[in-house]
Amino acid sequence: GSNQMWGGRFAAGPSSIMREINASIPFDKALWRQDIAASKAHVAMLEKQGIVSMVDAAAISGGLDQVAAEYEANGVPENWDLEDIHMTTESRLAELIGTAAGRLHTARSRNDQVATDFRLWVRDAMDEADAGLKALQVALVTRAGEHAASIMPGFTHLQTAQPVTLGHHLMAYYEMIRRDRSRLADARARLNECPLGAAALAGTGFPIDRFATAATLGFDRPTANSLDSVSDRDFALDFLMTAAQISLHLSRLAEEFIIWASQPFGFVVLPDSLSTGSSIMPQKKNPDAAELVRGHAGRIVGSLTSLMITMKGLPLAYSKDMQDDKPPVFEAASLLALSVAAMTGMVAEARFRTERMRGAAELGYATATDLADWLVRQADIPFRQAHHITGAAVKLAESRGIALDQLPLKDLREIDSRIDERVYAALSVEASVAARASHGGTAPAEVEKRVAEAKVALGLE
Ligand code: ARG
Numbered sequence: 001g002s003n004q005m006w007g008g009r010f011a012a013g014p015s016s017i018m019r020e021i022n023a024s025i026p027f028d029k030a031l032w033r034q035d036i037a038a039s040k041a042h043v044a045m046l047e048k049q050g051i052v053s054m055v056d057a058a059a060i061s062g063g064l065d066q067v068a069a070e071y072e073a074n075g076v077p078e079n080w081d082l083e084d085i086h087m088t089t090e091s092r093l094a095e096l097i098g099t100a101a102g103r104l105h106t107a108r109s110r111n112d113q114v115a116t117d118f119r120l121w122v123r124d125a126m127d128e129a130d131a132g133l134k135a136l137q138v139a140l141v142t143r144a145g146e147h148a149a150s151i152m153p154g155f156t157h158l159q160t161a162q163p164v165t166l167g168h169h170l171m172a173y174y175e176m177i178r179r180d181r182s183r184l185a186d187a188r189a190r191l192n193e194c195p196l197g198a199a200a201l202a203g204t205g206f207p208i209d210r211f212a213t214a215a216t217l218g219f220d221r222p223t224a225n226s227l228d229s230v231s232d233r234d235f236a237l238d239f240l241m242t243a244a245q246i247s248l249h250l251s252r253l254a255e256e257f258i259i260w261a262s263q264p265f266g267f268v269v270l271p272d273s274l275s276t277g278s279s280i281m282p283q284k285k286n287p288d289a290a291e292l293v294r295g296h297a298g299r300i301v302g303s304l305t306s307l308m309i310t311m312k313g314l315p316l317a318y319s320k321d322m323q324d325d326k327p328p329v330f331e332a333a334s335l336l337a338l339s340v341a342a343m344t345g346m347v348a349e350a351r352f353r354t355e356r357m358r359g360a361a362e363l364g365y366a367t368a369t370d371l372a373d374w375l376v377r378q379a380d381i382p383f384r385q386a387h388h389i390t391g392a393a394v395k396l397a398e399s400r401g402i403a404l405d406q407l408p409l410k411d412l413r414e415i416d417s418r419i420d421e422r423v424y425a426a427l428s429v430e431a432s433v434a435a436r437a438s439h440g441g442t443a444p445a446e447v448e449k450r451v452a453e454a455k456v457a458l459g460l461e
Contacts (some may be wrong), residue, residue, distance in 0.1 A: 253343055367404055
């Protein structure tokens with residue numbers, strides 16, 4: 001038979017292909033809580049405005065509560081003939097309360113309904129992501145505080161560059177996540193306008209109060225243009241762009257843990273709870289969780305690409321293509337939540353092998369810049385010349401397989417006679433990091449300041 005919602009103008013029902021390609025209920029059932037909340041706000045407003053009687057509004061509102069209780073207990077039924085969560089709920093409401101159910105859709109369309117539900121869902125996802133990122137920041141700051149003075153090699157090109165502290169390195173990720181949380185806050189502020197009441201595309205002739213429904217649903221105001229209201233998915237794209245940016249940061253952190261956990265580095269022992277073994281090699285402990293965080297970043301970026309391409313050619317206002325907005329957002333949100341939780345656990349529970357880190361900093365000629373800087377400061381040699389002299393010292397030490405500060409003074413003075421015994425104080429890795437006390441530098445005292453500021457910002461102190 002033809003459709004119970006719009007069958008009036010149809011002679012025949014949909015083909016099985018039409019039913020299947022049209023059905024969004026398999027995924028948009030995730031919106032059921034938002035759909036019930038928006039419908040309750042809508043019917044309360046209709047009653048207040050005298051558009052629906054008190055008796056019918058009470059029946060509708062009570063019926064929606066019952067539908068919600070059923071969904072909570074048994075899940076949302078998936079009937080492709082009902083297409084989506086909106087019609088599934090309205091149809092069940094009609095079974096429960098009869099014809100009064102038909103008054104709920106007054107002054108509303110599924111176009112403004114789905115835009116409202118989806119905004120509410122994405123708003124929750126943003127709040128969940130923010131809470132997860134805050135927990136990750138707490139883990140980073142806690143470990144950074146423990147390791148403000150733990151020395152490790154700093155890298156450029158993944159080649160040993162200058163000594164830094166592990167606390168400084170971890171605080172770099174704190175900064176990335178701080179920016180990500182501010183991106184989420186920006187996106188949330190832009191999202192928080194209510195499309196409900198835009199109806200199909202042009203607004204409605206009923207005397208509705210859009211400010212009332214906006215306020216009930218926690219929006220700052222109603223949207224200003226009905227065409228934009230039903231065709232805008234910027235809020236979902238903002239979320240995906242932010243999710244993609246976050247996933248890039250998580251992926252880089254995951255990549256560092258993977259490298260650090262490898263045997264040649266040996267900088268970190270990953271928690272057993274976030275590692276796996278091998279079915280053939282008994283010695284193996286693999287960083288699978290970190291690798292999956294790195295992998296999931298690709299899928300999250302893919303979700304962003306997917307929705308951008310869905311939206312790029314759509315004329316105003318609603319087109320059915322927009323039904324495809326939800327799977328990428330749902331997938332990105334759940335992959336992101338898992339990735340944030342995995343990295344939080346990894347940071348909180350990793351065992352850092354600080355002796356290995358310190359040893360790697362010492363053996364990589366990481367203090368060569370300090371020798372050059374010393375020559376500039378103590379002997380007033382131009383930096384370029386000091387760079388050259390230092391290069392000769394590194395070459396000599398390397399040929400003997402020893403560290404810079406293990407070169408005898410006699411050999412150093414043969415390279416340049418202006419070098420004296422005071423140079424050794426500058427060549428230790430401790431002296432190197434302590435010297436870098438410029439604002440934001442790696443000196444332990446600076447790192448401790450940044451950690452203290454971060455703890456205040458997070459409400460930990
Ligand atoms: N299932 C639809 C979606 O998710 C709801 C809106 C349908 N509107 C329409 N004009 N067919 O986009």
